[in-house]
Amino acid sequence: MLDFAILGLLREQPRHGYELKRALGELGFWQVSFGSLYPALRRLEKQGSIVGARGNGRRRSYRLTPEGRAALAHMLEDPHDGEGSERGFQLRLAFLGYLEPDLRIRVLEGRRSALVEGLLTARRSFLGARGSRTLDRYRLALMERRVHATEADIAWLDDLIAGERSNATGT
Amino acid sequence: MLDFAILGLLREQPRHGYELKRALGELGFWQVSFGSLYPALRRLEKQGSIVGARGNGRRRSYRLTPEGRAALAHMLEDPHDGEGSERGFQLRLAFLGYLEPDLRIRVLEGRRSALVEGLLTARRSFLGARGSRTLDRYRLALMERRVHATEADIAWLDDLIAGERSNATGT
DNA sequence: TAAAGCATGTAAGAGGTTACATGATTGG
DNA sequence: CCAATCATGTAACCTCTTACATGCTTTA
Secondary structure, X not given: OHHHHHHHHHHHOOEEHHXXXXXXXXXXXXXXOHHHHHHHHHHHHHHOOEEEEEOOOOXXXXXXXXXXXXXXXXXXXXXXXXXXXXXHHHHHHHOHHHOOHHHHHHHHHHXXXXXXXXXXXXXXXXXXXXXXXXXXXXXXHHXXXXXXXXXXXXXXXXXXXXXXXXXXXXX | OHHHHHHHHHHHOOEEXXXXXXXXXXXXXXXXOHHHHHHHHHHHHHHOOEEEEEOOOOOEEEEEOHHHHHHHHHHHHOOOOOOOOHHXXXXXXXXXXXXOHHHHHXXXXXXXXXXXHHHHHHHHHHHHHHHHOOOOHHHHHHHHXXXXXXXXXXXXXXXXXXHHHHHHHHO
16 A cells, blocks of 8 residues: 555655655645655565665655556556555545556446445445434434445546546547 | 444443444444454453453353443543544544533534644645646545545534534533 | 354464654754 | 754554454254
């Protein structure tokens, strides 16, 4: 997961560790610690996905190798996990521009299916619990929120998918 | 976090491990694995927060001790973390009914502040990125969604807080 | 009586965090 | 020149997951 994020960010431009941490935080979904970031950079370098070079001062600037680029492409295509988890999908989406246009829509629709399934489960629990008065108002509120949040996410995805389609046909 | 969830669920009624896993899943925010659940039960028993007894068949049914009840109360009051993380707050909310009524509103407002702060950050990144055209449409969509989702969460919390207030005054 | 589901448990390891240690660079 | 911030790195540990092993209980 962290490897994926690092490769994705480096595909754009070379960066050093400190900068990667900041960029990751600005993307909005990760305040990764140095204690996991630096070892990850080492690991990726040993694998040959990135190469680091000491630049001005103490900085060690990393750039993506062709192997790293291939590894990133593989992560983007492969539905290994990524789709199930929240953060995994968000990362895939952040780098979706690096995936072939005709494959992008599949990622979005995969996520949509997962959300639709989750929505059904969430609705069932909510309606069931409301009917049998099993839960207090706080847990009911939690379940209701879950239903609404998932609905909103599906609608958002539908927008993205529609945009993707009109892009594909229109151009 | 897991300990908190276990204590909260056991406060209602005694349960065995398998049942705890199901209940946790039905609450909507955790598909905990047995590999972490059973060791956690052991740990809590050693601490004296719960006691387990072999019942019919192979089941080992756990119930909360007075010490466990006190530990749960402490977790509910203490803003140790819980408020910052998504799941932490959701757990607190699920068990908020076990907290003194006059303290509940403080938990809700603590979460609200955190969300408001997050919203400001999210808005700033979004507007900044949109202005400078730094990001592609996918990352922009991600940021915009984040803003909307946070706004919706704040509105939802406001409802909960309003309900809490009318409950406090009205009764 | 076999299969499906209930139920508990352990070992290994993935993937992260916190705390600590170090030193360079920049700005007041 | 001193403080703040930039920058890298290590060690210890925590929490949870996966994979595996075991055996009971219900039901078709």
